[in-house]
Amino acid sequence: MQIMPYQEQYKQQIIDLILHIQNDEAKIDLSLAEQPDLLDIPKYYERNGGEFLIAVDNGDVVGRLAFMNYGNGNAVLKKFFVRSDWRSKKLGLALYEQILQTLQNGGFTTVLLDTPTVATASHRFYERAGFVRIGKDELPFHYEFPHEDSYIYLLRL
Numbered sequence: 001m002q003i004m005p006y007q008e009q010y011k012q013q014i015i016d017l018i019l020h021i022q023n024d025e026a027k028i029d030l031s032l033a034e035q036p037d038l039l040d041i042p043k044y045y046e047r048n049g050g051e052f053l054i055a056v057d058n059g060d061v062v063g064r065l066a067f068m069n070y071g072n073g074n075a076v077l078k079k080f081f082v083r084s085d086w087r088s089k090k091l092g093l094a095l096y097e098q099i100l101q102t103l104q105n106g107g108f109t110t111v112l113l114d115t116p117t118v119a120t121a122s123h124r125f126y127e128r129a130g131f132v133r134i135g136k137d138e139l140p141f142h143y144e145f146p147h148e149d150s151y152i153y154l155l156r157l
Contacts, residue, residue, distance in 0.1 A: 001062065001091070003098055006041050006052040013061040014038070014054060021081045028116050028149070037068075037078070044068065050075070051102050055082075055091055062086045065095040067103065067111070074141045075103055077113040080122070096129065104157055111155040114145040123151065131155045 006014075015038050022030045037044035045052040048069045055063035063082040067075045077099065082092045103111060113131070115122045123133075131153035138154070145152065 001055055001057040001086075003053055003055050003094060006046065006054060006066075010054055010056065010061050011041070014041075014064055017061055017064070017083060018079060018081055021083075025084070026116055026118055028118070041066075045078075049106070051099065052079075053095055053098060055086075055095060057086075063091045063095055065092075065099050067099055069108075070141055070143070072141070073107060073109040075108045075111050076143060077111060080113070092125065096125075109157050110140050111157065112139070112141075112143055113153050114150040115153065117149050117151055126153045129155070 015032060018035075018038065019030075019032060022028050032038060041052050044050075045066050045068060050067050050069045052066040053064060054061050061083075063086055065080045066078045068078055069075055080092070080095070082095070111131075113126065115126065127133075132155075133151050134154045136152060139152065140154065143152075
């Protein structure tokens with residue numbers, strides 16, 4: 001397994017993995033049309049100083065994590081997904097640690113993320129990593145998140 005920056009050849013696998021986890025596993029019913037960032041990853045992530053990592057094993061995308069640069073030291077973690085058969089292998093932690101290192105090296109000071117309220121395992125992961133759940137009225141910068149039935153988490157670096 002290798003963690004690497006986004007490569008166009010894996011675009012459809014990335015989309016398929018995300019939609020499967022969102023809709024088949026978590027039952028949150030998000031369409032591709034509601035997530036235009038997935039159709040142009042370089043535009044939404046890489047060109048603005050963000051990063052989009054994928055984990056690939058024998059040609060198959062098994063995980064991914066990205067962040068968007070919101071300027072002024074602010075970032076939003078996005079699309080943190082690990083295929084079910086890789087969840088007990090610390091792949092999520094490896095992706096997170098690599099993104100965290102990039103954020104720290106890049107001078108980011110504030111990181112937000114949103115996660116569905118039903119994703120309780122994710123909540124535990126974020127809280128162990130130092131994130132604190134906040135209310136929408138506590139957002140430190142303007143951020144419109146895609147799914148209303150979500151919790152927002154904040155990490156100060």
